[in-house]
Amino acid sequence: MKKYIIKAGLFVVLAASFSSCKKDIDERYLDPEKSTTKSIPGFFTAMLNNDRVAAKYWNVRTFLSVMPGTYAQTSYFANSNGAYQQSDSYSQQYWDDFYSPGGNGSGPMAQYRTMETVYNTATESEKASKAIFMNAAKVVLIEQAAKMVDLWGDIPYSEAGSLITSSSIVLPKYDDQKALYTQFIADLKTANTYFATATTTAEFSKYDILLSGSVSKWQRYANSLRLRLLMRISNSDESTARTEILAMLNAPATYPLVDGAGAASYSPKATDILLSPLTNNTSTLIDAFREGSWYATDFMLNKVMNPANDPRIPVYYDKNSVTTNGVTVQNPTYKAMPYDFTAAQQESEFAKYAVVDSATLFQNLNLPGIVITASEVNFLKAEAQERWGNTAAAKTAYDLALRQSVSFYYYLNNLNTSGIKTETMPAADVIDAFVNTSTATYPATPAARLASIYTQKWVHYGIMQSTEAWSEYRRTGYPQLLFVTAGKLSGFDVPPNRLIYPAGEKNYNRNNYSAVAAKDTRLTKIFWDVN
């Protein structure tokens, strides 16, 4: 019997040796590779580090060049039968990247909601130190959200992000596009007020990888974005736009803008809202362009830039070269393939036509993500002055915008440190001639003036800001682009007026989608598109 007791005891000891396991079990629950720290600055940095803003392969290749860039002809596309058909999976990804992290963007909506959740439960002193992050994040969120509205129209916004706020899936309704714009415009005014008196902190300066903690720049960013949005609604709600824009332009001290302070040869680095690439960035846009949108576009180069002898041509394009029997000869001039070239012509003639500039766009490791530039702001000012102020002021702003655009593109070109030949800024007389005595010169007739403002702004946006270019093209109808409609798939013979909602959204957010389903066609217009 004693033996049994000993043996049973042995067994108990063996079993007991594992009884401390419950603690081990609990400790092994969390992934050692992940963090559970909830840091507002960390979330803010991640929100800024957005690959839908930065100059990234995926965004250019799958979104900018194949959707807005194609529909606005800021990027070249092959004349295939499905050229105007929206890619569902690529537009789904763009959509997802606004709402959720873990894709190719930063999920600004989710990141903002996370910051909000932490902020709302913080102590008063913590709140005081983190308010600057919240205000800056709001501006960033609005900038991206407004693009979503421009692309789709009504979008979930106010109720979006329930997983973060309540840890459960509550599908949000679609907010009305017009109401959203109104809200964005109001929120940006609040941001202006906040930044007018805010002081930066060391922590903010570190984590703000967009503007390195400059309160003044955040204020200008908020106001310039507000100007952009107000102008966007100016055809559908002119009175609001006019009142608010003039109020801003008439009080520049209260509403400082990203306008370069009137300097033509300004410093984009110091002035513009640009997202610098990470210092260890190794990827360029070479493949993004090579895989389909490498060539110059007809209207931009042949119809606008060449006739004006545009000084930006050498930093926009390379001439390309023809190889015959092993001998490579550079083309004598910059020219683009006609938009109505057949695919066969495109394939046999391409070498004779210009391509996207290698130093500026193609192989530029230092190419920043472009958010807002002085040139754009001055084009907007020119439009406001032309419509509601005086032509002289409009001309001043327009001329400045042209000159700043030249400076801007030479700046981008010269950021290239890879050893590719960069261009030196043309002599003043060349730029003067372009501004004063070319087809780009501010025209005499009012209608032509607005057309020039719109067209030159479209040139300035170029491929990297195709989304803005497409929105403004739809709002203004300029430039007057031509599209091939023959030989396209049934139902896709013209470019769309908006993107249709991605399939996943329609499917998973069915009930809320049903409220907007009637508007969900590719030819429905966004509310600001009234012409």
Next chain:
Amino acid sequence: MKKLYLKSIGVLLFSLLTMIAYAQTNITGTVRDATGVLPGVNVKIKGTSVGTTTNKDGNFSIAAKSSDVLVISMLGYSPKEIPVSGQTTINVNLDESSNNLNEVVVTSLGIKREQKSLGYSVATVTSKQLTEAGNTNFASALYGKAAGVKITTAPGGANSAVNVQIRGINSLNYSQQPLYVVDGVMIRNDAQNGAAGANNNNYWDDQRIRGNGILDINPSDIESLTVLKGASATALYGSDANSGVVVITTKKGLKGKGLGIDFNYNVGIEKAAFLPDFQNIYGPGYDRATNVANGATEEGWIKEATSPTGFRPYFRAYANFGPKMEGQQVKWWDGSIRSYSPQPDNYAKVYETGYNSTANVAISKQTDNLDYRFSATRLDYKGTQPGNTMQKNSFNLNSTVKLSPKVSADIIVSYVNTKTQNRPYQLGQVLGSFSGFFSRAEDMDLMKQKFQTSEGYKYSTYDQTARPEPFIYNIRATNLLDFFWNQLRNQYDETENRLYSSATINWAVANHVKFRTRVGNDYTGANSQNRQFNEYPLANNPATSSTGSYTTTQGQYAILYGDALLTYDNKIGEDFTFSASGGFQGRTEHYKDLTANTVSGLVSENFFSLTNSYGVVGAKETRKELAKYAYLGLVNFSYKNFLFLEGTARQEYASTLPNQNNSYFYPSVNSGFVFSDAFKMPEFMSYGKLRASYGIVGNAPPMYESNISYTQTSLQTVNGSVASLTSGSNYGNNNLKPEMKHEAEFGLEAKFLNNRIGLDLSYYTNRVKDQILGLSTSSVVGAKQQLVNVGEIGSKGLELALNASILTGTFRWDARANVAANRSKVYTLAGGVDEINFYTAEQNTAKIVARRGENLGNIYVNPRLRNANGDLVINDDGLYVMDKSSYVKAGNILPKLVGGFSNTLSYKSFALDFTVDWSLGAKMISPPTKFLTGAGMLTNSLQYRDAANGGVTYTENGKTYNDGVLLTGVNQTTGLPNTKIVTAADYYINTYNWGEDSWTEDGAIFKNNYVKMREATLSYKIPAAFSSKLHINNLRVSLVGRNLFYLYRTMKNLDPEAALGNKWWSQGVDVGSTAASRSFGFSLNANF
């Protein structure tokens, strides 16, 4: 104590007396089966413990009285009882049995039970069934051989994962694979891949077809395999047993004179099989309008002055509505002049002829204190995808050491070394994408030659004029050239070294008390080197990057397992026996993966080293750890050896669940009643048993799935290093509970006509509560997925297994058949969830869903739009309009009936074995097949192309054409009958295009019924007279064929088994996998 002595002496004296009273004689004999002598057969005198076993020549010798009865038995054979009746030589022929009722079955925790006493259904598969057709892994050999067990082998051959599904769908999200237990130790299948599993089936993720851990278990080392199906059978394994358990016992040493040596060799060739039905009349081109708009002639020729005909084919077209291929001499994209002719085999020629060869040698010995068996196996494999090869060396040592009369130890060690080169790809991006479509005129030999330049660089397209040897025209199938580049030039080598072992100590502590403890491990060191060659000369490099890359990965996967079990058994009176056991089981799992890679290309050409990285070397590590342990107990009662009752209990703790939910309890109970022993049965009924059981098992998520945590990245910014934090696209859940499966099972086993016919019928019904699901949702809620307890599903099913000796005698025919029907249904879904989408295709025009109250796996599609009268609506272009706002049911992806039919026919030295298996009632979704139709590649797109094929005649711009399609329906705007005639090309290109405006229901959803001749073996046993001269006991040669042909199939353009992926729904989805392979060969088996 004294009493005991007296008793023993009494027994001894009595025995001596009986020996004197009944004189014994020595009886000798040989035991054989249909193929030859059988070593290791037990020969016992009935009612005593006196016995022996046959030696390696099948001979035995035993002392017995004339009135004794000899019981001859062996696992896998029907036992025989032979009265001695004065004979001195008794030769016995044993018949094989797949389901012998007196067999001992290995159940949960390695406990051996008589099958008779079980209260639940198990399926046992013999070593012969697993190895006869020369399958390279045991799971592929299970096709059709066990009722309710559905096998899906990923196409791609011996290095591709095999999925096993037992009794329908038990989990919507996780662990749909059974638990594998080898010699008592849980082994790794593919837990290192986490929730994602080994293979995905989507277009974007890793496109290599991966393997899983069970491929490492050598079929020729398996002694027996038991499939534990129901919850009661598996309850002792708790949260790992939700999808059933496969218990494998490896071969042990055999008794015999000296060493026993077995040698087996299999060799076979593999060929791509079951390819789509292509048309061979029309070459590349679109409809007339598109051709003209794209710069070609109406017919689809492109002007080319340097081509003999003045035209060249439209190489860029993905569709095949171009000119008829009639041998015209034209200029090709590589600059050569070729004839424009159909290439009927170009698709088949993407693949190559592969082979498999397996050599296995095993030696075994049994002595008084030591039994051992050592086996070594070499597998060489070349897949049908170009570039893919594999070599596997397996070693297995299985030994039993008697440490003392009361203590023995089993020590089993397996070592597997696998090298895999250029693992096959899923071909969705190649053959299922317009960028990989090649025309019916394309010459595959040319493609295989031109994917690289003469100097070994990657091909250059027409617009890369500065690179070497650019093509002269724009071609379509660059994805195919990329595939060849990856498989034939690049080198992706994987090496895996795996050691799994188990050590068990059995200790007879005292009378009625036994103690067993076991320690096991499973360790894998996996590494890979991926060498991607420079794509063009360094001179062509852009300013900031190069091409080529080198990636190296190191993985360490370790499982440490331990259990201990103390058992007490005894009798209560004459009629009752009982046993009670209590124990502990625990394990930890560790997974580590470290990857380092060059960034932005290689600085020096084709020098594969991290030091040759153009940018800063990239590195990434993942670490995963899991711990589980449980206390368990079981009790067994039996009454008069015909009524059996068992109860089990398990209290488990698992680290993968949130702390407040990480412990739970699993009970089970089962009972068996052998009514044929309790009551007198009619003569024809030899055996009858009823079973009933109930049990609970669970399922916990994989490691870290439910964590709410943030990914930290250190960004190198203009402000220096800054930490950024993001929540991911999958959101965690700190309230997650484990899934719990409650299952009841009833069964009947019966044997008739002196055991010639046997049947085993089971009915089961289960509910799996708190289903864990990564619920996909719209990203607008802040993530694309959240892990939730989403609801309750359940399955009901019937399984029937039959075996019969149809003919006995010289010409013998044994047959085994099984059939299983299963329905899995969705009972409840969490509040607010009305439908779960597992898979959506073509902008949601088709989806696989779970809806409350419906069968799991239903397919819903957008139908064609109809007006109020039910007429089809036709748009102004003359094409169907899809109804994007409604869904109709279009079938279910899960088969209604699966089963198999295996036969062994033997005549003298010849034997023919074949297995047929079937799957009926399922549907499959295949978008790539729709694209092939839309691109005019298949014969199904010949309709309407000319008058003979039903094309409507019409006149356009003064020309008459015969390729019109006039769809029946009403015009969308006018409501009048459609009068718009479209060209056949327009019809196919638009109707079967990708996306939501195409007719997915017709183009991509197919009935998937099939009956397949899975494997067949024709073998011949060399006469002993000849083989004995070679000192060989048994020598058998066989012709072997696997995956032979379909007796019946509904899908003509897609292999019924094309599906790939680990999710339960992936069996119903084809995203363009790779061709299945058919194998023929021969095998040789010998023992010395």
